[in-house]
Amino acid sequence: MITFLELLVNGISIGAVYALIALGFVVIFKATEVVNFAHASLLLAGGYVVARLHPHVGFWLALLIGVAAAALIGALVEFLIIRRSKASSHGVLAIVTIGVDIVLTTELTRQIGAEVLAMGDPWESGVLHIGGVTIAETRIVALVTATVLIAAFLLAFKFTGWGVAMRATAEDPETAALMGVRLGRVSLSAWAVAGALAAVAALFLCVFPTPGLDRSSSLAALKAFPAAILGGLDSTTGALVGGLIVGVTEALMTGYQDDLSFLGRGIGDVAPFLVMIVILLLRPAGLFGTKELARV
């Protein structure tokens, strides 16, 4: 029972981090109808900046710069690539983002090499004991941070002029433009917000119990894809629920790996994708989505 609770809390925590990534993915899709396959590389870039800078400027400033850098890279991808190719179809743009991903990831993995870079976070390997349940401090911080960021995002999405403009653009860009909404700014801000959220997620994917940022760190980010897709690509609620489903499934499958050995080794890593496939078979648009991926 204790094991189960520990796994569940860890799963929810990592799920909240996946939700941060998936949320950015969904925001980009809503604002521009582009499936951003470069998302994992934005995340890796943000994490890389934090890892490289913290020995020089301290953790908090490094984090701030890492978040800003990922936001900037996201904005640059939008401004230099997505915006210039307005004429092409969304399917073509999705393939363009695969190219961006390959370029960014290749360069970053070359820079990282065989190293494992510490993130320099103040929580290190501290653990908390709550009624017999042992949880890493990083997991608690991740959960709280992700919850606060997601809540702030949803409130802004619901109540600010930016959020209303974003939702209107997602619904009908032509009419939004007739309202005076600057579509370019909406799209730019979506990419920047997504980059910033991904950088925060990068931090929590690379802290304890993970040894640090290495060249495979972007693989962890890939689990946010099934999270976004199973929740529904155009649904913010879907991103949150999808993130939690993937996080909890992964944690439980990994935790009970030995009891599940008939399913093969590494079931925790493939489980999110299996869950996604099952859900898409039952609901092609995802749990909360309205658009099928086939339309993209």
Added chain:
Amino acid sequence: MTGLRVRELRAGYGAARVLHGVELTVDEGEVAVLLGPNGAGKTTLLRALSGLVRARGTAGFDGVALLGRAPDEIARLGVSHVTQEDGTFGPLTVEENLRLGAMARRRPRHGVSEDVARVFTYFPVLQAHLGQPAGTLSGGEQRMLAIGRALMARPRLLLLDEPTRGLAPQAAVRLFRVLRSINRHERTTMIIVEHNVTAVELAHRAYRVESGRIGDLRRSGRW
């Protein structure tokens, strides 16, 4: 002279040419009605003026050239376009739709509640539905929302594409009265595309569009 001056306007879709040199004059504070058969190019003309369709020629509004600008920029110049499809945002509430209308203004957040109240004086039914998703309104109510939302921009030129389409005859007459009242009270210049010929009664000018060309109905004495 302030108002709209359209000269030699040509537009089309790809290789298909739809408008072949349209001339149109609407002075400030006037209502112009555009009649004409299906496929004549009326919608295309409005879309060219609001920047949704690329066009050649000139269109000056209060001395500012409209053609070649993006739709959001034209909206911020004071031109509001209520399209033939209304374009209300279904999942957004009536209130959010109205707030969006104000985004084209120089100060989008300033005086929004006063303007919403002013929209209610023209379209009182909207008040009861303020917090409701626009998609749940009836077709007629959505039309009122689309026009009310355009008013939120405090437009100086209002383009209306078949505002009475699908309305019962009584409702159409009522809407024409509201439009006349808006024109009088707000001094809003209007171009109204209509199939309903009673629209001419509220017009200062009436034009007929046919096969991409335009004729002045009043001047030709055909009306």
